[in-house]
Amino acid sequence: xxLNKKNLTPLLENMAAGRDVFVPARVDGVAKFALxxxxxxxxxxxxxxxxxxxxxxxxxxxxxxxxxxxxxxxxRIHEYDESREQVVFGIRPCDMRSxxxxxxxxxxxxxxxxxYANAREKLLTVCIGCASAAETCFCESMGVxxxxxxxxxxxxxxxxxxxRVLAQTPKGEAEVANWxxxxxxxxxxxxxxxxxxxxxxxxxxxxxxxxxxxxxWENLSIKCLNCGTCTYVCPTCHCFDISQDMRRKDGVRFRxxxxxxxxxxxxxxxxxxxxxxxxxxxxxxxMHKLNFFARRYGMSLCVGCGRCVEKCPVAxxxxxxIDDIGACDVAPAAQAE
Amino acid sequence: xxxxxxxxxxxxxxxxxxxQVCRVVEITQETPDVKSFRLQTLDGxxxxxxxxxxxxxxxxxxxxxxxxxxxxxxDEWVQFTVKKVGLVTEQLHELCVGDEVSLRGPYGNWWPTExxxxxxxxxxxxxxxxxxxxxxxxxxxxxxxxxxxxxxxxSGSKYDDLVFKEQLxxxxxxxxxMHVHVSLYREDPRWDGAVAYTAPFLExxxxxxxxxxxxxxxxxxxxxxRTCRESLVKAGFDEGHIITTxxxxxKCGVGKCGRCNMGGHFICLDGPIxxxxxxxxxxxxx
Amino acid sequence: xxxxxxxxxxxxxLLESGEVASFVGWEAGRFANQTTPLIISDPADADKLVFNExxxxxxxxxxxxxxxRGKVGLVVRGCDSRGIVxxxxxxxxxxxxxxLIGVGCSGAIDRKSGEPLKKCVECRxxxxxxxxxxxxxxxxxxxxxxxxxxxxxxxxxxQPERSRFFESVYAKCIRCYACxxxxxxxxxxxxxxxxxRENWVGKQNNVAENRFYGLTRVMHIGDRCxxxxxxxxxxxxxxxxxxxNRKVIQDLNDLFGEFESSMSLDExxxxxxxxxxxxxxxxx
Numbered sequence: 065x066x067l068n069k070k071n072l073t074p075l076l077e078n079m080a081a082g083r084d085v086f087v088p089a090r091v092d093g094v095a096k097f098a099l100x101x102x103x104x105x106x107x108x109x110x111x112x113x114x115x116x117x118x119x120x121x122x123x124x125x126x127x128x129x130x131x132x133x134x135x136x137x138x139x140r141i142h143e144y145d146e147s148r149e150q151v152v153f154g155i156r157p158c159d160m161r162s163x164x165x166x167x168x169x170x171x172x173x174x175x176x177x178x179x180y181a182n183a184r185e186k187l188l189t190v191c192i193g194c195a196s197a198a199e200t201c202f203c204e205s206m207g208v209x210x211x212x213x214x215x216x217x218x219x220x221x222x223x224x225x226x227x228r229v230l231a232q233t234p235k236g237e238a239e240v241a242n243w244x245x246x247x248x249x250x251x252x253x254x255x256x257x258x259x260x261x262x263x264x265x266x267x268x269x270x271x272x273x274x275x276x277x278x279x280x281w282e283n284l285s286i287k288c289l290n291c292g293t294c295t296y297v298c299p300t301c302h303c304f305d306i307s308q309d310m311r312r313k314d315g316v317r318f319r320x321x322x323x324x325x326x327x328x329x330x331x332x333x334x335x336x337x338x339x340x341x342x343x344x345x346x347x348x349x350x351m352h353k354l355n356f357f358a359r360r361y362g363m364s365l366c367v368g369c370g371r372c373v374e375k376c377p378v379a380x381x382x383x384x385x386i387d388d389i390g391a392c393d394v395a396p397a398a399q400a401e
Numbered sequence: 402x403x404x405x406x407x408x409x410x411x412x413x414x415x416x417x418x419x420x421q422v423c424r425v426v427e428i429t430q431e432t433p434d435v436k437s438f439r440l441q442t443l444d445g446x447x448x449x450x451x452x453x454x455x456x457x458x459x460x461x462x463x464x465x466x467x468x469x470x471x472x473x474x475x476d477e478w479v480q481f482t483v484k485k486v487g488l489v490t491e492q493l494h495e496l497c498v499g500d501e502v503s504l505r506g507p508y509g510n511w512w513p514t515e516x517x518x519x520x521x522x523x524x525x526x527x528x529x530x531x532x533x534x535x536x537x538x539x540x541x542x543x544x545x546x547x548x549x550x551x552x553x554x555x556s557g558s559k560y561d562d563l564v565f566k567e568q569l570x571x572x573x574x575x576x577x578x579m580h581v582h583v584s585l586y587r588e589d590p591r592w593d594g595a596v597a598y599t600a601p602f603l604e605x606x607x608x609x610x611x612x613x614x615x616x617x618x619x620x621x622x623x624x625x626x627r628t629c630r631e632s633l634v635k636a637g638f639d640e641g642h643i644i645t646t647x648x649x650x651x652k653c654g655v656g657k658c659g660r661c662n663m664g665g666h667f668i669c670l671d672g673p674i675x676x677x678x679x680x681x682x683x684x685x686x687x
Numbered sequence: 688x689x690x691x692x693x694x695x696x697x698x699x700x701l702l703e704s705g706e707v708a709s710f711v712g713w714e715a716g717r718f719a720n721q722t723t724p725l726i727i728s729d730p731a732d733a734d735k736l737v738f739n740e741x742x743x744x745x746x747x748x749x750x751x752x753x754x755x756r757g758k759v760g761l762v763v764r765g766c767d768s769r770g771i772v773x774x775x776x777x778x779x780x781x782x783x784x785x786x787l788i789g790v791g792c793s794g795a796i797d798r799k800s801g802e803p804l805k806k807c808v809e810c811r812x813x814x815x816x817x818x819x820x821x822x823x824x825x826x827x828x829x830x831x832x833x834x835x836x837x838x839x840x841x842x843x844x845x846q847p848e849r850s851r852f853f854e855s856v857y858a859k860c861i862r863c864y865a866c867x868x869x870x871x872x873x874x875x876x877x878x879x880x881x882x883x884r885e886n887w888v889g890k891q892n893n894v895a896e897n898r899f900y901g902l903t904r905v906m907h908i909g910d911r912c913x914x915x916x917x918x919x920x921x922x923x924x925x926x927x928x929x930x931x932n933r934k935v936i937q938d939l940n941d942l943f944g945e946f947e948s949s950m951s952l953d954e955x956x957x958x959x960x961x962x963x964x965x966x967x968x969x970x971x
Binding site: 290 | 736742859865892917921
Binding site: 085128138139140141143169170173175177178179188209278301303304305306307308310315319322329330332333334336338352353355356359360 | 422658666
């Protein structure tokens, strides 16, 4: 089945009836996933948005519940019921891989996060493959195929004039069944996407096992500013804080993105901080991306989208770190734990 | 000699992030800056069942919430013992009996009550480290026949900082085959006992590993934990027989917020209770 | 000898002689025409140093973290040197903590667009305001763009339009604090946003909280801003932060006479911390 690119807008208009469809767009100069509708122009020419789509599942600020004080001075907790059916249309394969990572964090090996689970359940994912890459893209090195995303409900492989449509889940099949007016029978060959940036991940996870106290972290962290840019533009970073705002008798408990780069992040009541310096924070971030997560979930927490490479104020570049680890004369170690 | 086996699955409640409103039914002033709070649901029931060593997220809706070990429990209530150290705990100290609080839990794994069966128990704690340890100690006393000799080594920087004084000086010393050893870090006009830091004090007591038949349980600040570990290892303990809790690393309670990791381990999901041998294999910032 | 050759040679000498413990400059990045800050302590690394029109980062902020290890050598252009003056006046470092190799700068180029960086077009001081030696000659002073043109643009907006403008700016902010962390004026041991006890600013990301952060920062930088434009350059959301900084500077000029911060070490106290009987008090 193929979808002519000329039919994209009519298809989206059709899909947007009764639910929220998010598309890559430039809003006030920022490339992100925006609600399709008046004034929002789809930017499928963007290889990648500046802001990742993670906020559709894990908003930067998520109100969890609110509370008030009744006439007797007693607290009452009230829940929100606001999650809606959502479609993300035009998400890229690297970002689809990031959803595999987030699913692992929020849905497996312990508690199920009900807020994430709710939004995930109601999200339909339509992935568009990449026919071309940005200079910072290195998804292939992280095991992502730029023209495939096995976990997307619907995959649209870029074949130049047309997309090749693959319904990959029952949800995707049900959706595509409604696309008859916009698609046609046929087949096309996906354009081969050429990436100019590549890193060699072979042995990196095992080498890092023995590099916790290696000088590489000092050399890396010394130029880091400890801002949160890399963590906020990262599609897989998922650290949060839980806090509350109270106005008179009404309050809201919310969670919001937090960053392991911030000094205040691991500060404990009483003043002890296990990661007091840039060194520990930078090491933790990159170890989490390249080793800790792989140990726990069997996959890298870096998907090779290149956003942090592009946006870091001091061009601290994870691909150079991976090269440097590869060049280190350290014996790979089996999992120590 | 294999180490003590600890269960690393955590309790998994249905809606782990949503608290229930509970009521404070009793408050005990333990020291000038430590209070214990007994909590019940609004209809007078025990808020949740838990094993010794498990935790609850106790807080105030308007101010925030903190993770505490359930320091004691009965069929009707759970108790938390809270030192005033920060924003939320200061507000908790303002609570009166009858006030409403928020509570979610239980979280975390529990002390290896089964794995320690038949063993001599050596509890080591400093200051506010006693409440987490006490949950295990109380269990041992309740199931006295399952455990051998019990030693408690407890220290504080001054007399005022010693929590649970009644149990410490009146009740526990009279329990069968239980030995309570208390020291202060500094001279104090109200104190005629030992003056020593915990680790050197522990060394004077000559409590050996008994061929793997004695289990040490440590809870204290980073320096107490480090020095007592060294003393125990010097005395011949293997690290698989030294147990501790890393509960101060827990923040959201559900292993998602990202703070509690020590290498690939998430304290909220796998802990907070580990043997030192297990902790030694983690990549950890302390 | 090019400025880059001089910088390499002098960095090596300074490190070898032990006069400085570390040296701060730039090295080539992974991509064409990209550089990244380089901090070295081994003289053998001096040949990694580069100096070219793609050196976009200012370097002064690094000195704060490096000074505890010993004297710091660094390359300074106009902007970097004013950052150093700022740190010295704010008593973050002492003059003798740094050895400054000055270099004239004709402005950096955005590697993507090939155009001069906005901050460099607006730059008023191409040459260092202090240094211990120069690598190469000073460059001729460019005619800077109108310093307050973009402020007037906002001032000319009708109130509802201006309100929408600020709304759209702060709706975009993600509170990554890169603007703060890159700023040589932002040297508080604990930033007000991190003071959880006081809870000056809530952690929710919304226009009200974001604007409170942004405007408080602008006011706190106030009469100390060195106009290096780094905050605006690093902002991942492209917030027009210099519009705000320059609005404050424009008001300072208006109230206290022409003022530029951090131009020399013996600058008097800043206008906002000075009481003068002649100060205007039209609100009284």
